[in-house]
Amino acid sequence: MSSKRIVKNIFENTKDDKIAISSEKNSKISFRDLKTFIEDISKQLSGTGLTNKDRAAIVLPNGPAMATSFLGISSYMSAAPLNPSYKSEEYEFYLKDLNPKMIIVEKNSNNPSVEVAKKLNIEICELKTHKDQPEGLFDLFESKSDYSSPNGNDEALVLHTSGTTSRPKIVPLSNNNIYSSSENISKSLSLSENDHCLNIMPLFHIHGLIAVLATSMKVGASVCASSGFNALKFLDLSRSEKITWYSGVPTMHQAILLRANKNREVAKNLNLRLIRSSSASLPPAVFKDLNEAFNCPIIEAYGMTEATHQMTSNPLPPKQQKAGFVGLPAGPEVCIMNENGDIMKQGEEGEVCIKGENVTLGYENNEEANKTSFTNGWFRTGDQGYFDKDGYLKISGRLKEIINKGGEKISPLEVDNVLMDHPFVEQAVCFGYEDKMLGEEIATAIIVKEGMNCTEEDVKIYANEKLAKFKVPKKIFFVNEIPKGATGKLQRNTLAKKFGLIN
Numbered sequence: 001m002s003s004k005r006i007v008k009n010i011f012e013n014t015k016d017d018k019i020a021i022s023s024e025k026n027s028k029i030s031f032r033d034l035k036t037f038i039e040d041i042s043k044q045l046s047g048t049g050l051t052n053k054d055r056a057a058i059v060l061p062n063g064p065a066m067a068t069s070f071l072g073i074s075s076y077m078s079a080a081p082l083n084p085s086y087k088s089e090e091y092e093f094y095l096k097d098l099n100p101k102m103i104i105v106e107k108n109s110n111n112p113s114v115e116v117a118k119k120l121n122i123e124i125c126e127l128k129t130h131k132d133q134p135e136g137l138f139d140l141f142e143s144k145s146d147y148s149s150p151n152g153n154d155e156a157l158v159l160h161t162s163g164t165t166s167r168p169k170i171v172p173l174s175n176n177n178i179y180s181s182s183e184n185i186s187k188s189l190s191l192s193e194n195d196h197c198l199n200i201m202p203l204f205h206i207h208g209l210i211a212v213l214a215t216s217m218k219v220g221a222s223v224c225a226s227s228g229f230n231a232l233k234f235l236d237l238s239r240s241e242k243i244t245w246y247s248g249v250p251t252m253h254q255a256i257l258l259r260a261n262k263n264r265e266v267a268k269n270l271n272l273r274l275i276r277s278s279s280a281s282l283p284p285a286v287f288k289d290l291n292e293a294f295n296c297p298i299i300e301a302y303g304m305t306e307a308t309h310q311m312t313s314n315p316l317p318p319k320q321q322k323a324g325f326v327g328l329p330a331g332p333e334v335c336i337m338n339e340n341g342d343i344m345k346q347g348e349e350g351e352v353c354i355k356g357e358n359v360t361l362g363y364e365n366n367e368e369a370n371k372t373s374f375t376n377g378w379f380r381t382g383d384q385g386y387f388d389k390d391g392y393l394k395i396s397g398r399l400k401e402i403i404n405k406g407g408e409k410i411s412p413l414e415v416d417n418v419l420m421d422h423p424f425v426e427q428a429v430c431f432g433y434e435d436k437m438l439g440e441e442i443a444t445a446i447i448v449k450e451g452m453n454c455t456e457e458d459v460k461i462y463a464n465e466k467l468a469k470f471k472v473p474k475k476i477f478f479v480n481e482i483p484k485g486a487t488g489k490l491q492r493n494t495l496a497k498k499f500g501l502i503n
Helices: 007-011 031-047 064-074 087-100 112-119 175-188 206-218 231-241 250-260 264-269 284-294 367-373 412-419 455-466 490-497
Strands: 019-022 028-029 055-058 079-082 100-106 124-126 155-160 171-175 194-201 222-225 247-249 276-279 297-303 309-313 333-337 348-356 378-387 392-399 403-405 408-410 425-435 441-446 475-478
Touching: 007 031, 007 175, 007 206, 019 031, 019 064, 028 031, 031 064, 055 064, 055 392, 055 455, 064 079, 064 155, 087 112, 087 155, 100 112, 112 124, 124 194, 124 309, 155 175, 171 175, 175 206, 175 297, 175 309, 194 206, 194 231, 206 222, 206 247, 206 297, 231 250, 231 264, 231 333, 247 250, 250 264, 250 276, 250 284, 264 284, 276 284, 276 392, 284 297, 367 378, 403 425, 408 412, 412 425, 412 441, 412 455, 425 490, 441 490, 455 475
Parallel strands: 019 222, 055 079, 055 100, 079 155, 100 124, 194 222, 194 247, 247 276, 276 297, 403 441, 441 475
Antiparallel strands: 019 028, 155 171, 297 309, 333 348, 348 378, 378 392, 403 408, 425 441
């Protein structure tokens, strides 16, 4: 593998006069300006004594500066983007864990990360912007010097796992990982310099950083770096920006659908080339509704931080997009493995495992996790699934979320998808809780569609018609909102506690 496959190289075949990044305020950065900016940032980082092996934490809101700071930092050293809405205790944990040499914040920032950085003696660097520059271009330091480029195996991005079941783990991702993943995703979506994407994903998360930003840059396409997801502004912004595609998580698509269903002409007239969904399972009912509302292919993909995002993806037409499936291997090798490390046959269910250039070489300072996560060079994802006869991957659940009810194994995803076919149900999230007799029982949280009336009995009658008796939820909770994480993922693991089913 060439050691020259570094983040900076994703720009090597782009046309200088084309737009790379735009903003909601109609500010535009060309690829020429972006390359000059990245060169200057590398010189400034080197000039202040930072090396390719150092880390810089980034705490900025979504927008052009967040996008360019990631591209600039990761082209020279390692970028550690953090959620700008963390509280002080969270910043203290993440900054101690990551040990960055500096933290990048907005000018005069009052974000709690600033006080935490002072306490931990981490250098604070405020963006230095100039009135005549497009939004997203800035300086970090005044001094500059010649610099050495990193090599392919040097760390370019570092993120934590979501840590829903244990202490978050550090995932170092190399230049090779990012370059390889950008190449894989751009090929699977047939992206070209004519594409323009509206980024609605947070840029402290692998999905937005790689699937949208790095991948678009790789083919010379452009990205509108929005200030974040706003379902009310989505259709208008998409229309004014003339986007060709967007990528989001299922909860975002559901919120967009509520608007699109009231503005059918606007949605269809966007003439989107595709809509991509990843980071959580897309319910087949949402797949169908999105396809009808926007009249374009819905491409569900499967990703995770440790794979620098994408592992599998549904193909574009004329090939089939299968609702409820996460598609064909689209980058790394993918297999299904049993507990003993044996690779299983097509159709057999087991743990999804991957290996390839886009896969992390291992967690940092976590020997135990590395021992359990890698088998014969394969990374174990913790997801359960199988390949159908056409080679499409079906994720049947997280191994840690599978509900064991008196020896019967139930995938909460399966129950979600059935309940969401009910005409009155907007959203359903099933989860397990402790039961003295059976070990675990099933509960579900339901959001009812606007203007509809739905009772516990309605849901149970419907579930009994569609599901085996042991899969029918015992407890049903009607809610206005279901807890989500910072990236819009549903927090299934917190629900039993939220509804008082565990102490």
